[in-house]
Amino acid sequence: MIIQEDQFEKYIKQYERLIITICFSFTKNYFDAEDIAQQTFLTAYEKLNKFDGRNFKAWVTKIAVNKCRDYIKSPARKVEDLTCEDYKYIEDTKNSPEENILSNYSERKIYELCSRLKEPYRTVAVNYFCRDVKLSDMAKDTGENLKTLRTRLYRAKKLLKILWKEAVT
CATH class of the missing domain: 1.10.1740.10 (RNA polymerase sigma factor, region 2, helix turn helix motif)
Known part of the structure; x- marks a missing residue:
């Protein structure tokens, strides 16, 4: 058949x-x-x-x-058994694509909000939040008083909180 x-x-x-x-x-x-x-x-x-x-x-x-x-x-x-020593060489320490997208989005959003601030808060916020510059390094680079920069950062945070709430709603 x-x-x-x-x-x-x-x-x-x-x-x-x-x-x-x-x-x-x-x-x-x-x-x-x-x-x-x-x-x-x-x-x-x-x-x-x-x-x-x-x-x-x-x-x-x-x-x-x-x-x-x-x-x-x-x-x-054929499957090979790996030792603990082998695993440390193949460990994936990179972020997942989803984590990269979320991170990039968050960084862009924070930069956008910091850029919307008026001076002198904008410079302090962008340097601190977006460029990871420490306040002590900003004080050395600009010659400004550290306490003044702390006050500006504190006020920038309050303004960013307001801008964030406006952006979400």
């Missing part, structure tokens, strides 16, 4: 969950199971001329099991 393409499509739809479940039971990884299931049906399609026409379910299941066994034996799949 020769299976037509439309009949083969029906078989795929009928048995795809079964094949994925079988593959998952071997691999314990859904994505690998999907890949192997896809390979199973591709192999079945390529070897349709060898199918005797009696029990498609048993035939495709046997292909899936063989594919899973090949996958498990594959040297490319």
Whole structure:
């Protein structure tokens, strides 16, 4: 009995969950199971001329099991155990893309709000909040009194709080 393409499509739809479940039971990884299931049906399609026409379910299941066994034996799949020493070299210390976007947005928003302040508060706020310049360094660079800069920063914070509330509402 020769299976037509439309009949083969029906078989795929009928048995795809079964094949994925079988593959998952071997691999314990859904994505690998999907890949192997896809390979199973591709192999079945390529070897349709060898199918005797009696029990498609048993035939495709046997292909899936063989594919899973090949996958498990594959040297490319071999997992190496890492030591604690190894982990410190591969540790990801970078921010996620989401964190980068939020951080960039926050920095732009703070700079925008600081830029809306009138002098002398604008300079102190931009240097302190956006450029991470310490008040003591600002005092040395500008020659202004540290206490004066602290007062300006205090007032700038109060004004920024008001601007922030206006921006949010």
